[in-house]
Structure formats: C-alpha cells, structure tokens
Amino acid sequence: MAVSAYSEVAARRRFLRLVATGGAATGVAMFAPGLLRAADLPHLDASDPTAKALGYVEDASTTTNAKHQAGDACANCQFYSGGPTGYGPCQIFAGKSVNAKGWCVSHSPRK
Numbered sequence: 001m002a003v004s005a006y007s008e009v010a011a012r013r014r015f016l017r018l019v020a021t022g023g024a025a026t027g028v029a030m031f032a033p034g035l036l037r038a039a040d041l042p043h044l045d046a047s048d049p050t051a052k053a054l055g056y057v058e059d060a061s062t063t064t065n066a067k068h069q070a071g072d073a074c075a076n077c078q079f080y081s082g083g084p085t086g087y088g089p090c091q092i093f094a095g096k097s098v099n100a101k102g103w104c105v106s107h108s109p110r111k
C-alpha cells in the first residue's frame with residue numbers, strides 16, 4: 001500500500017515535470033496532427049500505399065485515371081483546406097499536405 005502511494009506521487013511528479021518542460025505539448029502535437037499548422041504538415045508522398053490506392057498524383061494534368069474530369073484538382077476539392085497554390089491539408093490524408101495542383105479518385109467538387 002505504501003509503495004503504491006509512493007508510485008502515484010512519483011508518477012504525478014514525473015508528469016508535472018514533463019508538462020513544465022513542454023514534453024506534454026510535444027506529445028499532443030505528435031498525436032493530434034490537426035493542431036499542427038498547415039505549413040508544418042509533411043507533403044503526401046505519391047508512393048505512399050494509400051496515396052497509390054487512391055491514385056493520388058502531384059499534378060492532376062498527368063493522371064491517366066478515367067475518373068478524372070478536366071479541371072479537377074485538390075484546390076477545388078471539398079476535402080482540401082489549403083490555398084490555391086502550394087500545399088495544404090486534405091481530410092482524406094490526415095496529417096499530410098497535398099499539392100493544390102494534385103488529384104486523387106476521392107475528389108469531390110467544392111460547393
């Protein structure tokens with residue numbers, strides 16, 4: 001019993017030290033990508049297995065996928081929340097940023 005109480009106090013002290021040093025904030029950022037700034041998100045690699053499965057390409061004009069409609073690109077997809085150029089977050093590829101000029105089969109026109 002006394003050992004258990006000691007362990008709880010020790011664990012609490014370790015947690016408070018972690019919070020004080022910013023370690024907890026780093027941990028939250030690692031497991032909650034939505035809290036990261038869009039500019040901090042790593043670019044989606046087109047060779048990523050999920051990206052490949054969804055036919056993601058960095059440049060929509062290069063796709064040969066029959067589902068692609070002229071003019072469709074990440075920049076006009078409802079799942080994209082970045083700017084008209086560069087990279088931005090995509091709800092389908094959480095924790096990654098996609099190219100505004102990119103495209104995948106999940107494209108859904110922004111309304």
Ligand code: SF4
Nearest residue numbers: 074077080090104107
């Ligand atoms: S879901 Fe939309 S924004 Fe995301 S990669 Fe596909 S086309 Fe781009």
